[in-house]
Each structure stands twice: as structure tokens, then as C-alpha cells.
Amino acid sequence: xxxxxxxxxxxRNMCKNFGSTIALNHVDFQIRKGxxxxxxxxxxxxxxxxxxxxxxxxxxxDGEMFYxxxxxxxxxxxxxxxxxxxxxVQEAGTIDNITVAENIFxxxxxxxxxxxxxxxxxMTKAAAKALTDCGIDYINASYPxxxxxxxxxxxxxxxxxxxxxxxxxIVDETTTALSQxxxxxxxxxxxxxxxxxxxxxxxxxxxxxMMTHCDVLTILRxxxxxxxxxxxxxxxxxxxxxxVGREIQGNYYRNDNDTWSDExxxxxxxxxxxxxxxxxxLELHKGEILGIGGLSDCGMHALGRALYGLDEVIDGEVVLTxxxxxxxxxxxxxxxxxxxxxxxxxxxxxxxxxPVKENIQSTGxxxxxWKKPLIDFKKEKKxxxxxxxxxxxxxxxINQPVRFLSGGNKQKVVFGKWIAxxxxxxxxxxxxxxxxxxxxxxxxxxxxxxxxxxxxxIMISEELPELIGMSDRLxxxxxxxxxxxxxxxDGLNEHDLINYMI
Ligand SMILES: Nc1ncnc2c1ncn2[C@@H]1O[C@H](COP(=O)(O)OP(=O)(O)OP(=O)(O)O)[C@@H](O)[C@H]1O
Numbered sequence: 001x002x003x004x005x006x007x008x009x010x011x012r013n014m015c016k017n018f019g020s021t022i023a024l025n026h027v028d029f030q031i032r033k034g035x036x037x038x039x040x041x042x043x044x045x046x047x048x049x050x051x052x053x054x055x056x057x058x059x060x061x062d063g064e065m066f067y068x069x070x071x072x073x074x075x076x077x078x079x080x081x082x083x084x085x086x087x088x089v090q091e092a093g094t095i096d097n098i099t100v101a102e103n104i105f106x107x108x109x110x111x112x113x114x115x116x117x118x119x120x121x122x123m124t125k126a127a128a129k130a131l132t133d134c135g136i137d138y139i140n141a142s143y144p145x146x147x148x149x150x151x152x153x154x155x156x157x158x159x160x161x162x163x164x165x166x167x168x169x170i171v172d173e174t175t176t177a178l179s180q181x182x183x184x185x186x187x188x189x190x191x192x193x194x195x196x197x198x199x200x201x202x203x204x205x206x207x208x209x210m211m212t213h214c215d216v217l218t219i220l221r222x223x224x225x226x227x228x229x230x231x232x233x234x235x236x237x238x239x240x241x242x243x244v245g246r247e248i249q250g251n252y253y254r255n256d257n258d259t260w261s262d263e264x265x266x267x268x269x270x271x272x273x274x275x276x277x278x279x280x281x282l283e284l285h286k287g288e289i290l291g292i293g294g295l296s297d298c299g300m301h302a303l304g305r306a307l308y309g310l311d312e313v314i315d316g317e318v319v320l321t322x323x324x325x326x327x328x329x330x331x332x333x334x335x336x337x338x339x340x341x342x343x344x345x346x347x348x349x350x351x352x353x354x355p356v357k358e359n360i361q362s363t364g365x366x367x368x369x370w371k372k373p374l375i376d377f378k379k380e381k382k383x384x385x386x387x388x389x390x391x392x393x394x395x396x397x398i399n400q401p402v403r404f405l406s407g408g409n410k411q412k413v414v415f416g417k418w419i420a421x422x423x424x425x426x427x428x429x430x431x432x433x434x435x436x437x438x439x440x441x442x443x444x445x446x447x448x449x450x451x452x453x454x455x456x457x458i459m460i461s462e463e464l465p466e467l468i469g470m471s472d473r474l475x476x477x478x479x480x481x482x483x484x485x486x487x488x489x490d491g492l493n494e495h496d497l498i499n500y501m502i
Contacts, residue, residue, distance in 0.1 A: 043408030253469025
């Protein structure tokens with residue numbers, strides 16, 4: 001274990017209220033030099049709030065902070081970053097319509113002034129160096145950022161924060177957006193910083209990741225610090241219990257070997273898309289949970305989009321076999337009982353400015369809460385509250401705009417809106433992204449119940465344990481094609497699958 005140094009940042013008695021919501025309630029903790037501190041807790045427990053206050057995104061309602069022993073009250077993220085506290089935020093932190101280099105030096109363009117103009121060549125060169133220093137030399141600094149996928153944008157954010165040489169790096173739920181390669185880059189940066197006597201604070205719901213990489217864990221529950229654990233005291237069940245306040249059983253996946261029907265409900269007939277898939281075949285059966293895994297750029301996310309009619313299929317077709325309907329677009333998919341949880345939560349699955357209720361209701365007007373020619377308001381309310389209750393969505397009330405919810409609670413809204421729609425075919429792309437252990441257990445249980453009701457589910461995921469734990473059949477993809485097909489009864493383990501991924 002690393003030797004801990006002196007305290008570099010101290011949070012004392014911090015409180016943060018949003019109207020009647022108490023996000024932080026008299027929080028105290030310290031960050032020491034040379035440590036990797038994990039911040040862990042259920043969705044909505046206050047992790048992002050405390051981090052964002054340290055990093056200058058918003059002020060506290062009450063309390064004090066000290067950085068290098070002096071009062072610390074940054075007004076902006078730029079001020080904090082320049083003083084040595086950099087944060088990689090949970091949501092998208094880059095701007096689409098500017099180049100990678102401009103994103104990396106956003107707020108610092110003055111460093112590249114040549115007379116009244118910005119020297120773009122010098123900026124691009126410096127950005128390329130910042131990327132290379134982080135081990136991300138495969139991203140072109142002169143590219144428009146909108147051409148990059150979500151994980152590459154996150155890597156750009158990492159390079160941006162690292163370019164200012166932080167003394168404290170805060171990483172908020174970043175790893176869920178990264179492939180294993182991206183994660184390894186981030187872990188390397190974190191350990192390098194800590195070894196150099198700097199500090200890292202990381203937030204993640206991945207228990208294994210936290211136990212492997214952190215020196216100390218601060219556990220938050222309902223805005224309060226419950227405990228601080230040193231590495232020698234890390235124990236999975238103990239941490240979970242401290243997080244949620246009750247025992248959580250270790251294995252929350254299914255433990256049955258139930259079969260599924262022979263009836264095919266969805267078919268991809270030799271589909272080809274513009275970039276990712278070539279003559280791809282797939283059959284999904286009634287009552288089947290079909291897992292799809294691989295490295296993040298293997299084409300699995302594109303497959304989910306193509307099946308739901310979001311990406312153009314230029315050859316072949318996706319067919320709903322019961323009615324022989326060709327899924328040409330997402331409207332046809334939706335009208336024929338399909339649901340889709342996108343990996344890109346904020347940009348594709350939610351209307352952020354709209355309230356929780358409107359986001360969930362949006363799938364219900366087609367058939368469930370419509371009493372022609374009017375809306376059945378009673379049904380409409382029940383449609384929403386059932387989901388808020390069963391998934392424990394933490395919101396002030398159902399009228400609260402979804403943008404004010406914590407990341408994991410936003411994910412629950414997305415999941416809930418498709419559960420409520422009673423879709424007979426669900427395509428779930430990284431459905432448990434950013435949700436805490438307790439809610440994951442409920443989501444897996446719901447998926448299993450849907451399977452038993454005869455619904456068909458495609459679960460696309462980068463997490464092998466959840467694919468192994470939940471799938472009846474599992475396809476591993478590589479370079480846009482299936483490289484391996486496995487069955488639940490095969491008694492799979494992660495090593496069996498990894499060979500087919502790389
Ligand atoms: N701008 C805001 N307006 C209103 N409420 C907010 C706002 N930001 C956060 N909250 C509330 O504060 C509480 C703590 O949220 P926070 O994002 O810090 O949780 P978290 O622990 O990071 O959760 P997650 O694991 O889901 O990301 C939540 O109840 C959230 O809804």
C-alpha cells in the first residue's frame with residue numbers, strides 16, 4: 001500500500017441543498033497527497049455534488065474547504081483547474097462543433113495568441129502532445145469533436161484535464177463510458193499521479209474497480225459520510241452494506257437454467273450498415289435473453305441501433321416475424337412493441353429539460369394511457385408512479401426536470417419508461433450503466449420476470465459478468481461479425497469469452 005502524505009484538501013461540515021432536497025448533510029473528509037480515494041454510495045447519495053463543489057462547478061450551501069491549508073472556494077471550474085484541481089465530469093464534457101484541440105484548450109486559448117489571433121497550428125500541436133502524453137495518440141487533435149464517439153470524447157476530456165497538470169484529479173463515473181483500453185489508460189494515469197505524490201478521487205459503481213485501484217474508500221449514504229475504509233478493510237459485502245444500510249446478497253444474477261421458446265420474434269437477415277456491420281445474421285426468440293458482448297468498437301452498439309431502425313440498413317432487412325414487418329425506422333419499431341435503451345443516455349434516451357413524468361409517459365400514449373379521444377389521467381399517473389416506486393427513482397417529485405436527477409437516477413428513468421411500455425422486444429444497450437448495486441439487482445430481476453412472461457431481450461454490454469449472469473445465449477462480436485456463440489448451460493467464465501473478443 002502507498003504511504004499516505006499530508007492532507008492536501010479538506011472538506012469541513014459541507015452542506016448542499018437544492019430547494020427541499022438535502023444533497024449533502026454536514027460532510028467532512030480529507031484528501032491526502034499520494035492517495036487514490038474512492039467515493040462510493042447509492043445513486044443520489046451526493047458523490048457528484050461534493051466533487052463538483054470541490055472542482056468549482058457550484059457553491060456549497062454551507063461549510064468550508066481548505067486546499068493546501070488555505071480556504072478554498074473556487075467560483076468556476078477553470079479557476080479550480082488552473083489552481084490544480086481538475087475534474088472529469090460524469091456527463092458529456094466536450095463541445096461538438098469545435099476541434100479536439102479547441103476542446104482541450106477551451107478557456108486557455110490565450111496561451112496560443114499570436115497578435116490578435118489564435119495560432120491554431122501551435123494549439124493543435126500542443127493538443128496532440130497532450131493526447132500522446134496520456135497514451136491517446138490515436139485521436140487526431142485537428143478533428144471536429146462531433147466525429148468522435150462517446151468514449152473517444154471522454155478520452156479527450158482526460159487529456160484536457162491532464163494538460164493542466166492537476167494536483168488533484170477527480171474522476172466522476174468515467175469508466176462506464178470507456179472500453180477496457182480506455183480504462184487501462186485512465187488507471188495508468190491515476191496510479192502515475194498518486195506515485196508522484198498527487199491525489200486522485202474517483203467515483204464508480206464498479207466495486208471491483210474501486211477495490212482494486214483505491215487506497216481508501218469514503219462511503220456516502222443520503223448525503224452523509226457513513227465511513228472511511230482503508231484498503232486492508234475492503235470487503236465487498238461490508239462496503240455494500242455500508243452503502244445501502246442493509247445486507248446485499250453477493251450474487252444478484254439469475255441462477256436458473258430455464259429455456260426459451262423456438263419461436264423467432266426478430267430476425268436480422270444479412271444486414272449491412274454504412275460503417276459497422278456486413279451481412280449480419282441474428283435470430284431472437286420469444287422468452288430469450290440474448291447477450292451481445294465484445295470490445296466497445298466491435299459493432300455491438302451499432303447492431304442495437306440497426307435492429308431498432310436508428311441506423312440505416314443499406315442491404316438486408318430487420319424483420320418482426322409475427323407480422324412480417326420490416327423495421328425500416330424507429331417509429332415502426334416502437335409501434336410494433338419494441339423498446340430501446342440507448343448507451344447515449346442524455347442525448348438519445350431522455351428529454352433532459354422535461355420532467356420525470358413526461359419522460360416516462362412518453363412511451364405510454366401510443367396505447368397504454370390513451371382512452372380515445374382523451375388521455376386517461378389516472379392511468380397516466382399510475383404509469384409513472386409505478387416505475388418511480390419499483391425502481392426507487394430518487395426525485396423530489398415526478399414534476400422535477402430530469403436534468404436535476406443524479407446520473408444513476410436518470411438511467412432508471414430510461415429503463416422505467418420501456419418497462420412501463422410493456423414492450424415485447426427490448427434492446428438494452430448498457431442498461432445498468434451508472435446504477436448502484438441495489439438497483440442493478442432490481443433491474444436484473446425485472447429482466448428475468450420479462451423473460452418468464454415471454455418477452456425477448458437483447459442485452460448489449462461491455463460487462464462480461466452481467467452478460468454471463470443474465471444471458472440464455474451469448475454472442476461475442478469482433479470487427480462487426482459474430483466470433484463466438486455460447487449457451488448458458490456451457491458454464492461460461494470470462495476467460496472463455498475474452499479470447500473471442502480480441
Ligand atoms: N441541480 C440540481 N437540482 C436539484 N437537485 C439536484 C441537483 N443536482 C443534484 N441534485 C440532487 O442531489 C442529490 C445528490 O445527487 P448526486 O448527483 O450528487 O448523486 P450521486 O451520488 O452522484 O448519484 P449517481 O451515483 O446516480 O451519480 C440527488 O437527490 C439529486 O437529485
